Amino acid sequence: MAVEEFVNKTLSLLDKEREAEIQETQTLSERLSAKELEKRGVCLRRLQLSSHRSGLYGRMVALFVPEAKHRGKNVKQELPSSNITPGDIVGVGLTNSSPTDKPLTSGIVLQMSAFNISVAFDESQDILDLDDSASYKLTKLANDVTYRRLKASLNDLLKYRDGPARRLIDSLFVLEEVSGPFGEFPFKFLNEGLDESQREAVKFALTQREVAIIHGPPGTGKTTTVVEVILQAVSQGLKVLVTAPSNIAVDNLLERLTAAHPSPRLVRLGHPARLMPHLTKFSLDAVVSAAEETDIVRDVRADIQKTLTKMKKARGAGERKSLRDELKHLRKEVSQREERATSEVLSRAQVVLSTLTTASLDGPLKHLKDKTFDLVVIDECSQALEAACWIGLLRGQKCVLAGDHLQLPPTIMSREAANAGLELTLMERLLATLAEEKGQDIVRMLTTQYRMNQLIMAWASQQLYQGKLTAHTSVATHLLRDLEGVSNTEETAAPLLLIDTAGCDLRELDLPEEVSKGNEGEADVVATHVENLIKAGVKPVDIAVIAPYNMQVDLLRDRLCPQHPGLEIKSVDGFQGREKEAVVISMVRSNLTGEVGFLSEKRRINVAVTRARRHLAVVCDSDTVCHDPFIASLVHYMTDHGDVLSADRVLQGQQQCRGLKYS
Ligand SMILES: Nc1ncnc2c1ncn2[C@@H]1O[C@H](COP(=O)(O)OP(=O)(O)OP(=O)(O)O)[C@@H](O)[C@H]1O
Numbered sequence: 001m002a003v004e005e006f007v008n009k010t011l012s013l014l015d016k017e018r019e020a021e022i023q024e025t026q027t028l029s030e031r032l033s034a035k036e037l038e039k040r041g042v043c044l045r046r047l048q049l050s051s052h053r054s055g056l057y058g059r060m061v062a063l064f065v066p067e068a069k070h071r072g073k074n075v076k077q078e079l080p081s082s083n084i085t086p087g088d089i090v091g092v093g094l095t096n097s098s099p100t101d102k103p104l105t106s107g108i109v110l111q112m113s114a115f116n117i118s119v120a121f122d123e124s125q126d127i128l129d130l131d132d133s134a135s136y137k138l139t140k141l142a143n144d145v146t147y148r149r150l151k152a153s154l155n156d157l158l159k160y161r162d163g164p165a166r167r168l169i170d171s172l173f174v175l176e177e178v179s180g181p182f183g184e185f186p187f188k189f190l191n192e193g194l195d196e197s198q199r200e201a202v203k204f205a206l207t208q209r210e211v212a213i214i215h216g217p218p219g220t221g222k223t224t225t226v227v228e229v230i231l232q233a234v235s236q237g238l239k240v241l242v243t244a245p246s247n248i249a250v251d252n253l254l255e256r257l258t259a260a261h262p263s264p265r266l267v268r269l270g271h272p273a274r275l276m277p278h279l280t281k282f283s284l285d286a287v288v289s290a291a292e293e294t295d296i297v298r299d300v301r302a303d304i305q306k307t308l309t310k311m312k313k314a315r316g317a318g319e320r321k322s323l324r325d326e327l328k329h330l331r332k333e334v335s336q337r338e339e340r341a342t343s344e345v346l347s348r349a350q351v352v353l354s355t356l357t358t359a360s361l362d363g364p365l366k367h368l369k370d371k372t373f374d375l376v377v378i379d380e381c382s383q384a385l386e387a388a389c390w391i392g393l394l395r396g397q398k399c400v401l402a403g404d405h406l407q408l409p410p411t412i413m414s415r416e417a418a419n420a421g422l423e424l425t426l427m428e429r430l431l432a433t434l435a436e437e438k439g440q441d442i443v444r445m446l447t448t449q450y451r452m453n454q455l456i457m458a459w460a461s462q463q464l465y466q467g468k469l470t471a472h473t474s475v476a477t478h479l480l481r482d483l484e485g486v487s488n489t490e491e492t493a494a495p496l497l498l499i500d501t502a503g504c505d506l507r508e509l510d511l512p513e514e515v516s517k518g519n520e521g522e523a524d525v526v527a528t529h530v531e532n533l534i535k536a537g538v539k540p541v542d543i544a545v546i547a548p549y550n551m552q553v554d555l556l557r558d559r560l561c562p563q564h565p566g567l568e569i570k571s572v573d574g575f576q577g578r579e580k581e582a583v584v585i586s587m588v589r590s591n592l593t594g595e596v597g598f599l600s601e602k603r604r605i606n607v608a609v610t611r612a613r614r615h616l617a618v619v620c621d622s623d624t625v626c627h628d629p630f631i632a633s634l635v636h637y638m639t640d641h642g643d644v645l646s647a648d649r650v651l652q653g654q655q656q657c658r659g660l661k662y663s
Pocket residue numbers: 193194195198216217218219220221222223224225450451577578
């Protein structure tokens with residue numbers, strides 16, 4: 001596909017996606033009262049400003065608590081539960097203001113406890129304009145920065161002429177053939193424990209000239225391999241940009257790179273509030289404030305703090321104005337010194353880590369002199385929009401893309417945009433065009449997995465990975481009963497257990513199509529099985545319960561969470577990239593028409609099944625779910641290779657009934 005065609009199509013699909021998101025969030029917040037929004041978890045009302053401090057590398061941080069009049073004397077009042085989390089952008093407004101009023105200011109949530117919420121503001125003035133005695137609300141805002149950056153990078157791609165990324169662009173749009181590898185390297189692996197497929201992937205990635213894809217099926221050590229690629233590149237003197245679509249994936253790589261010996265000179269871009277707390281010391285802000293003329297800046301910051309305090313007490317308008325001017329001057333001085341230091345830190349770094357969107361040139365990379373890297377790594381590439389990948393790719397001459405296109409794709413709200421092509425990731429596109437159509441050698445797959453018992457692995461391997469996966473000996477036969485403190489029972493000795501509700505009259509709730517789905521009877525069966533595992537000594541934190549519908553998640557939480565707070569019950573999207581010793585999947589659907597709904601998405605089932613290390617239990621109505629051929633293959637596989645129980649038996653006190661076969 002030509003660049004122009006791709007850019008134009010993607011720009012229009014992004015508009016559709018943006019519209020869908022605005023429909024969902026912004027119009028919601030304009031139409032609903034703050035009270036309604038609070039109920040939906042996107043607003044906190046009746047807060048007061050408890051304190052503010054200069055922190056987080058020059059920003060102002062304000063602490064909000066529930067209003068005094070809503071607290072009893074000396075009683076700490078809890079905040080209502082909400083979906084607001086650190087890293088979210090929140091608007092600050094008066095509690096009584098109308099939903100259509102613009103917020104007074106906005107900031108980024110730094111921390112949340114049960115009793116307070118702290119918000120970081122870039123402009124200290126914003127906090128000074130807030131009043132200690134007023135009643136405030138914080139409302140989660142739709143974030144349009146990502147869209148602006150995606151569009152800007154697509155336009156940059158369209159305008160790109162002759163620069164370091166030219167060959168990369170031509171190769172990835174199939175305008176030029178990918179060059180062959182540039183010879184053998186006398187590799188000495190830094191991590192000597194790498195297996196054969198990992199070593200091959202590292203060599204391949206380092207010797208390709210434009211693009212290498214590392215295909216990492218579940219548990220195959222993709223991150224371990226990518227870390228070796230980065231460290232080897234650094235030891236060859238290359239400057240590397242390491243990116244991923246999410247902060248958590250970038251932090252994961254950062255953690256592993258900082259544990260390496262010797263660790264490269266690295267810096268992490270991104271707002272410190274969005275980083276894992278123990279990693280903020282690697283953030284650009286932290287490195288800059290340690291690197292520059294620290295003492296001078298510290299003195300200027302102390303002056304800023306003093307001026308702020310004076311401003312609080314100032315009465316006359318004249319005094320306030322002169323203090324404001326002074327503050328402006330002091331902040332300018334800090335920012336000029338910091339800009340110089342930023343440029344210095346970025347040019348010295350061997351590895352710069354960033355989410356894809358923060359690698360945009362309106363972010364800190366604008367301070368890097370030639371704005372170019374020798375190598376751009378995109379981890380979890382199969383979860384990123386292609387447009388986002390181009391933000392990183394335009395900064396490099398060569399790329400290594402790692403991911404698994406057979407796990408979940410990026411979340412897209414507009415079905416229309418997703419179906420029209422927005423869901424097609426760069427990794428999938430390159431595998432289809434360069435690898436399959438043109439037969440170019442651009443991919444290496446990792447084939448030894450370090451997570452699943454081989455019986456859990458084999459179904460996914462056969463169905464999706466051409467039967468190429470093998471289980472490492474350290475995990476091939478491991479079972480729950482081998483864990484310390486776990487006794488040997490029928491459940492803990494079984495790597496695969498199918499609990500069938502067929503014929504047990506445990507039907508899904510009869511609800512209109514657009515409403516979420518639930519199944520009370522199946523929830524009871526799942527709860528009984530989970531209780532059995534816990535009674536046998538399996539720790540609740542080692543168990544995941546996965547259900548495809550929010551309503552079922554709620555039904556299961558009601559039954560299990562009060563007694564077992566460590567237990568995680570979520571939709572499959574919440575478990576991507578993670579693993580648990582035991583996984584129990586509740587398939588929910590049980591109806592006479594054989595409808596399976598969005599269970600039929602292969603990648604979703606793949607992710608759910610491959611989270612399990614030692615035990616996989618699937619609870620389903622085989623009569624219904626086997627209407628889908630892919631799920632039928634799972635049910636048949638589990639019937640042939642695992643234990644099968646009827647749901648009635650589980651509910652009655654669990655007499656194992658082996659050998660129940662399906663036609
Ligand atoms: N060569 C190896 N030898 C022994 N253990 C390994 C090896 N490679 C990876 N592992 C182990 O396998 C586990 C998964 O590794 P890693 O985090 O690199 O995988 P991943 O593929 O990124 O995971 P995910 O499937 O979640 O994307 C880790 O516990 C890691 O220590």
